[in-house]
Amino acid sequence: MGGLPKRTSKDRDMPHLRILLLCLMALVGRSESPQLAIAAAADLQFALVEVKAAFVNTHPGLDVAITYGSSGNFHAQLMSKAPFDLFLSADLSYPKKLVEAGVADGSTEFLYSRGHLVLWVPKGSPIPVEQLGMKALLYPAAKKVAIANPRVAPYGRAAEAALIKLGLLDAVQPRLVFGENIGQAAQFVQTGAADIGILALSLAKAPVMAATGRYWELPEDAHPPLDQGGVILNHARNRAGALAFRAFMQSPPAVEILRRFGFVVAAR
DSSP, rough: OOOOOOOOOHHHHHHHHHHHHHHHHHHHHHHHOOOEEEEEEEEGGHHHHHHHHHHHHHHHTOOEEEOOOOOOHHHHHHHHHOSSEEEEOOOSSSHHHHHHHBBOOOOEEEEEEEEEEEEEEETTTOOOOOHGGGGGSSSSSSOEEEEEEOOOOOHHHHHHHHHHHHHHHHHHGGGGGEESSHHHHHHHHHSSSSSEEEEEEEHSSSSSHHTTTTEEEEOOSSOEEEEEEEEEEOOOOOOHHHHHHHHHHSSSHHHHHHTTTOOOOOOO
16 A cells, blocks of 8 residues: 655754754855944044944944044054944044045045043042143143154144143153053053043043043143044945944934033034
8 A cells, every 4th residue: 555655864854954054044144244343533432332332222233343543553554454344533634544545435434523632630639630721731740641642643643732832842741651542541541650641521521530530621722623534444344334333423312422422513
């Protein structure tokens, strides 16, 4: 008599093979949407934590990785096609140079904020920065003054410009210690490697620094405007994600976050 064909072990394994194949296809599908890699100026390191969280909330499934450093160093790396999709610089000059060099897409260049400088000291410091303002740099306890390296960091150039304009550079220069970026300059003052620092307002307003320090804001006309801008790289692997983050940086939720950290959107 005829009957149903006997099931072999191969037949019994087929459902499991199908499941395994589907899992592999899912993994392949994910790899087709690469991580969004952002190179960001160090003054953004606290504000962008909140901006990223708000962005990811509206773009679930998009993996965003942010690397912080000096804008000048990033510019050099990006000229050699460092694997980043979006560059957020502490000034506009570096994005423009990348566009001029054909490394970045000029149509995506944008302005996202204006930064400010402050004098910052730890709470226990004897330096009366609130009362003395820039003259606090001449106070006896201000033996080491931290700023970002002017050669690679826009905040360092702005600090140097302020010292020149206010006639303090000659007196302060022998006591300057340079951070590779504004974040490292802040660490110098936080850890006691420097006694006072000319830092970014966005760092001074971060919860960890606000809880442990005091600051005085430099006048806006003490240095050239710190207009901050970004651009998408021509070699971006996730251009769609970069465009989405660029748009979000100019949206009301992101602007509000940046404003809380002392950033102001500069007049166009």
